[in-house]
Amino acid sequence: MIEIRHLTRVYDGVPVVNDVSLTIGTGELAVLxxxxxxxxxxxxxxxNRLVQPTSGQVLVEGVDTATLPAHLLRRRIGYxxxxxxxxxxxxxxxxxxxxxxxxxxxxxxxxxxVDELLALFQLDPATFRNRMPHQLSGGQAQxxxxxxxxxxxxxxxxxxxxxxxxxxLIRAKAQADLRAIxxxxxxxxxxxxxxxxxxxxxxDRIAVMDGGRLLQYDHPARILTQPAxxxxxxxxxxxxxxxxxxxLKTVGDLAQPGDAEGPAIPPEATLHDALAECLWxxxxxxxxxxxGIVTLDALRAEARPR
Amino acid sequence: MIRRILPALAGLALLAFLISPGSFAxxxxxxxxxxxxxxxxxxxxxxxxxxxxxxxxxAVAASTVAGLVLAILVTRGAGREFLPLARTVTAVGQTFPPxxxxxxxxxxxxxGTGPTLVALFLYGLLPVFENALAxxxxxxxxxxxxxxxxxxxxxxxxxxxxxxxxxxxxxAGMRLTAVISLGTATIGSTVAARTLGEVIIAGLLSSNxxxxxxxxxxxxxxAVLIHxxxxxAEVRARRRMGLD
Ligand SMILES: Nc1ncnc2c1ncn2[C@@H]1O[C@H](COP(=O)(O)OP(=O)(O)OP(=O)(O)O)[C@@H](O)[C@H]1O
Ligand SMILES: [Mg+2]
Numbered sequence: 001m002i003e004i005r006h007l008t009r010v011y012d013g014v015p016v017v018n019d020v021s022l023t024i025g026t027g028e029l030a031v032l033x034x035x036x037x038x039x040x041x042x043x044x045x046x047x048n049r050l051v052q053p054t055s056g057q058v059l060v061e062g063v064d065t066a067t068l069p070a071h072l073l074r075r076r077i078g079y080x081x082x083x084x085x086x087x088x089x090x091x092x093x094x095x096x097x098x099x100x101x102x103x104x105x106x107x108x109x110x111x112x113x114v115d116e117l118l119a120l121f122q123l124d125p126a127t128f129r130n131r132m133p134h135q136l137s138g139g140q141a142q143x144x145x146x147x148x149x150x151x152x153x154x155x156x157x158x159x160x161x162x163x164x165x166x167x168x169l170i171r172a173k174a175q176a177d178l179r180a181i182x183x184x185x186x187x188x189x190x191x192x193x194x195x196x197x198x199x200x201x202x203x204d205r206i207a208v209m210d211g212g213r214l215l216q217y218d219h220p221a222r223i224l225t226q227p228a229x230x231x232x233x234x235x236x237x238x239x240x241x242x243x244x245x246x247x248l249k250t251v252g253d254l255a256q257p258g259d260a261e262g263p264a265i266p267p268e269a270t271l272h273d274a275l276a277e278c279l280w281x282x283x284x285x286x287x288x289x290x291x292g293i294v295t296l297d298a299l300r301a302e303a304r305p306r
Numbered sequence: 307m308i309r310r311i312l313p314a315l316a317g318l319a320l321l322a323f324l325i326s327p328g329s330f331a332x333x334x335x336x337x338x339x340x341x342x343x344x345x346x347x348x349x350x351x352x353x354x355x356x357x358x359x360x361x362x363x364x365a366v367a368a369s370t371v372a373g374l375v376l377a378i379l380v381t382r383g384a385g386r387e388f389l390p391l392a393r394t395v396t397a398v399g400q401t402f403p404p405x406x407x408x409x410x411x412x413x414x415x416x417x418g419t420g421p422t423l424v425a426l427f428l429y430g431l432l433p434v435f436e437n438a439l440a441x442x443x444x445x446x447x448x449x450x451x452x453x454x455x456x457x458x459x460x461x462x463x464x465x466x467x468x469x470x471x472x473x474x475x476x477x478a479g480m481r482l483t484a485v486i487s488l489g490t491a492t493i494g495s496t497v498a499a500r501t502l503g504e505v506i507i508a509g510l511l512s513s514n515x516x517x518x519x520x521x522x523x524x525x526x527x528x529a530v531l532i533h534x535x536x537x538x539a540e541v542r543a544r545r546r547m548g549l550d
Contacts, residue, residue, distance in 0.1 A: 050455055074457035085452030088547040089470045098456050134548020148456075 001026050002047070002156060002188060007056035009042050017043050018212035019056070024205070029182055029189045030217075031199040033235065034209035040192045043209070044158050047190070048077045060156060075099050078154040078187075082161040084145030086133040092118070092144050093129040099152040117147040120181060139170045146178070150187070157182075159191040163198065175202060196236055200224070200244045208232045221248055225305035242303035246271035249302065255292035260285035265294070275299050313534045320527045324352045327520075337516040344516045346505045355524060357500040361419060362487045365426035369483050372427070373434030374476065378464065381442045392435070400432035404490050408497050422494030422501070429490055430483035437479025441472025474543040481536035488529045492521070 002024040009017040017039040024030045032040045045051040047058050049070045058065045065073050078099075086095050093114045100110045115125040121143040133141055142162065149157055162178075163171045179202055182189050193199055199206050200220045207217045208231070216228035224245050227233040236244065251274050252267035264287040265274055271294075277286055278296050285295040323330050327345045334344040345351075373396070379385040380392045404425040411421035445468065453467045495503030502521050509517025544550045 048455060050451070071457040071459050074455055079452070079455035081448055081451065081455075083448040085446075085448030085455075087449060087452070087467060088446075088549075089473075098458075102457055102462070132546065132548060145452075 001059075001061060002190070003057075003059040003062075004043075004047070005057045005059065007043065007046055007058065008054050009039075009046060009051060010054045015054075016212050017046065020209075020212075020214045021056075022207055022214060022217045024188055024190060026188055027183075027186045028204045029179070029191065029202055031203035031206045032190065032192045032209060033194070033196065033199045033206060035235070036194075038209040039212040040209055041160055044160055044190060044192055047156075047158060048074050048079055050074075050079075075102055075152060076154055076156070078149030078152075078157040080146045080149040080157070080159045080162050082164045084133075084141045086136075086141055086145060086148070088133050090133075091129065092123075092131050092133070092136070095133065095144060096148045096151050098148060099154075103152055105152075113151060117151060121147050121177065123147075139166050139174070142166060143174065143177075150181070150185070153185070155188060157187050157189045159189065161192055161194065164194070171198075178202070196240070197244065197247070200247060208235060221245065224248075243272055243275075245305075246275055246299065246303050251286075251288055251294050254294050254298050254302065255288045256295070256298065258285065258293040258295075260287045260293040260295075262286065264289045271299055271302055275303075313531055316527050317531055320524065320531075323520075323524070324355055327351050330520075334516040334520060337519055338514055342512065342514050342516075346508060346517050346520060348508065349500075349504065351505070351520075351524065354500060354502050354504060355528070358488075358491055358502045358525075359528070361422060361494065361499060361501060362426065362484065362491050365423050365430060365487050365491075366480060366484045368423070368427045369430035369487075370434050370476075370480055373431050373479070374438045377435055377438035377442055381439065382460070382464075396432045396435045399428040402428065404429050405493060405496075408493065412497050417498040419494070419499045421497050422491060422499040425494070426487045426490060430487050433482035433486070434476070434479040437475045437482075438472060441475030442468055445471055471547070474540050474547075474549065477536055477540040477543060481533060481540065484532050484536065485529050488525060488532065492525060 004020060004022050007017060007020045008015055016037075020039075020043060022030070032043065034040050042051055046053045047065075049065060053066075060073075060076075086092075087098070090098075093111075096114045096117055097110045100113060105113075114129065118125040118128055123140060123143060128136075128140070128144075133144070136144065146159070146162060149159070163174050166174060175198060181187075191202065193202075200223075203220055205217060206220055206223045208215045208223065208228075210229075210231050216223060216232050218226075218228075223232065224236060224241055227236065247270045249271050250267060251265055251269045251271065254271060254274075255267065260283065262281060262283055265277055266289050274286060274294050275296075278284065278299065284297075285293045287293055327347075331344040338344050376392050376396070380389040407425035407428055408421045411424045415421050415424065449467065449471070450463075453463045458466060491499075491501045492503030492506055494501045495507050502525050505521030505524075506518050509515065509519075509521065541550065
């Protein structure tokens with residue numbers, strides 16, 4: 001569990017992070033959103049002490065991080081940044097092995113871990129192990145960067161706009177992979193993004209920042225339906241709200257008994273997908289694979305705040 | 307291909323000349339007058355060349371260590387304040403004429419190799435220092451950030467990240483220093499250091515162009531070969547990081 005207590009950072013007399021408190025449960029994925037310059041990166045960098053807080057505390061599993069030597073703390077916290085920051089003079093395998101090597105893992109364990117992570121990120125170990133970073137595509141380098149951050153099984157993973165440079169298709173894939181990997185490993189994750197859809201899709205909770213302050217920290221559905229400030233509502237984008245709400249639930253959640261015409265929709269598809277399918281094919285109900293139907297009326301009801 | 311064959315040929319020719327200078331006498335005969343000898347035989351050219359190379363290697367090694375250590379010191383922590391000072395000192399070292407250094411060093415160190423080493427060391431400091439400085443300070447920001455975030459200690463960052471990344475530029479600095487020193491070392495012979503300058507000076511004193519020519523040629527070919535070797539190492543280091 002990560003507890004951030006009254007964290008503040010002042011630059012030249014201006015607080016760029018201002019008295020922020022929030023708690024992230026073990027295995028949860030928290031997303032930080034906010035306009036450019038709102039202090040997201042600074043907040044993230046105070047957690048692994050790349051930036052020294054002016055005041056306030058960060059507790060990891062109840063231990064005040066200020067009491068630990070910074071380099072030892074950082075070996076327990078994975079950090080992935082936009083532009084990946086891979087070491088250009090080291091192979092992919094050596095890059096991924098950075099923290100395990102610092103921790104003195106035995107050779108065989110490191111090699112096994114590198115191959116395991118490469119496979120997890122769908123990079124064939126035999127092909128990619130010995131490549132240099134400049135021989136990777138942007139998306140591959142990004143995935144190696146995340147693999148490197150995860151290598152030593154950190155308790156906590158910090159990601160600063162990790163998917164910013166990826167094209168929409170790879171981005172969607174990378175998001176799905178990240179979510180699956182995070183759930184599989186049970187890693188606590190804090191992710192910064194500018195993309196509201198990404199925040200809603202990935203986050204267990206969303207933290208909205210503006211001018212260094214934390215405006216709201218809540219589940220995506222509540223951020224969407226009960227924005228705590230006009231700024232939060234604007235950030236979500238009022239016109240996209242109903243669709244984002246629909247993307248939070250799956251067809252399986254809403255299936256009801258009945259019969260409907262046409263091709264069936266998989267239960268793990270989102271309600272957003274189901275609505276699109278209804279509109280596109282002109283149907284008012286869709287059969288769900290494995291039984292039941294989902295109706296346009298039910299979808300409509302789900303798209304409104306309750 | 308040409309880039310490899312030419313230096314190889316030059317190297318072979320040089321080797322043949324140093325092992326058996328006498329066989330090249332007909333080539334140099336046209337540059338002598340009054341039946342003067344065409345080949346310098348006072349001292350073996352091979353041993354002069356080896357001594358010349360040893361002096362240059364020693365001086366370059368000293369400049370490299372000093373320049374690199376200085377660059378490391380002024381790019382981190384409290385040392386940053388001394389950056390302007392270090393730049394001035396190395397620049398002065400480069401502008402101060404080596405001949406003047408020799409003249410000043412002889413009364414202190416006596417005749418021989420000592421003053422030459424000092425002159426070459428000072429003269430070669432600037433290229434290594436400036437290049438090492440550029441290499442250590444122009445690191446991509448995300449790389450430096452990642453190194454810190456992974457939990458590398460400052461010392462680990464220096465050895466594992468900063469120095470390897472600065473290597474191509476450092477090699478370029480060493481190349482400049484080595485080539486400059488190779489030519490400059492010849493003046494060491496004016497204060498009795500055993501360098502190829504001896505052949506050139508003997509030629510000047512006896513108006514024997516053949517001597518001047520062979521001294522100059524040996525130095526010139528050595529410079530080309532050393533330049534080439536450093537450049538090859540540099541290219542390899544750059545390629546590895548995908549810089550070319
Ligand atoms: N080292 C620094 N010195 C002075 N001001 C800084 C420093 N680092 C950040 N700031 C300021 O702090 C504010 C917050 O920066 P931060 O990088 O945390 O924003 P951000 O929310 O991550 O923005 P973006 O979405 O553009 O990445 C900005 O106004 C920035 O100019
Ligand atoms: Mg940022």
